[in-house]
Amino acid sequence: MKIASLFLVCGLAAGMAGCSGSESAVVVGSDQRGDANQATNAYSSVPSTASSDAVDFSKYKTYSWASQVRDEGNTVYFLNDLVFKAMVRDAVDHEMVSRGYTYSPSGGDLLLNFRVFDQPTEIRSNENLGNGYWGTSETYAYNPRNQVKLDRGSILVQMIDRDKSVEVWQGYASGLTNGNAFDKDKNKVYTAVGQIFNKYEYRGDKL
Template sequence: MKPFLLLLVGLCAALSGCLMSREARVESDYSFAGQFRRYRTYEFVTGEGITSDTSKLGEAVRDAIRTRMKVQGYRPARRRPDLLVNFRLFEGSMRFRGYQQPEFSRWVKTGYAEGEDTPADQRQGYSPVRMLLLDGTLLVTLIDNETNRAVWNGYASGVTVPNGPQGEVILRRSVRSIFDQYHVFTEGYLEQN
């Protein structure tokens, strides 16, 4: 009877882990000034905190981001990358300002990007939305290296990261879910493959 009980407890724990990872709220917002069609290379921001974290969890996030960037045609570049990638895992609930915007892939298809010379009457304008993000938010930010401005934020809220290998799996799934919001392949990549 004990082996059956252990199997049942293990199965319940595994299912609850899967359910917890699926409950994460995943959203994104972007800059109308983003030149999404011209970005081809990237590099990670280095510094303090999890971005410099060499633990298995930090490396799992970087590996998952590298995989998605490669799948979408982006190449790593240490010298003068088009995009800088930054990520952070926040603990606890937090208030976050996002934006109500046209669907991202439709915006990118237009090929339009606002610039300094865009007349005021032709600017999109941002409609801020205040959100309460649940305990555990993974935020990925893409920064235009030339302008030094964030052009895209993707975030998964409600990400519970347990210790050990299960935490790595949950972070990788969260990164995949976040990048499912970023439907941009480098120009010509799909025709080549």
């Protein structure tokens, strides 16, 4: 797992495009189960994932949303903004479909969940994700190997192997801010989600 300091990136970018106090650079990262190249990062000491945990991503063809994503009235994890939640969901959906995955209302090979954080957050377990983030029927334990610190203005996307109830991939973007607020600009949100999925190297078809 490798994610750079937002402050460092902001400083390096200043010479090229500037990094104002009202708009920060977006930093992305990802982790996957069985990635033997995972390394420690500046936020926490995380052991490399054992190669024996490797996952065959070619077997995944379909995906479903976690229950809290399907619940159109649940805005707890999206700054109490239903429009913003739909925006992020549509951006993630676009990335999955563009990679050849087929949406299934239930029973998909992959169970997808996501949420946003407006404040710095450290994810070490399901408790850090929030009560109710996973439904009672979505038995899953957060992989401590994938612990990560997120800066202000973050989007976290997770993929769960439904049959095995294990996380196989997560991606995240930090620094999506405008001043002290989460930047909800649609173009920027779509760009950030696209940058997250640039870290995902697999497809649901044979292309």
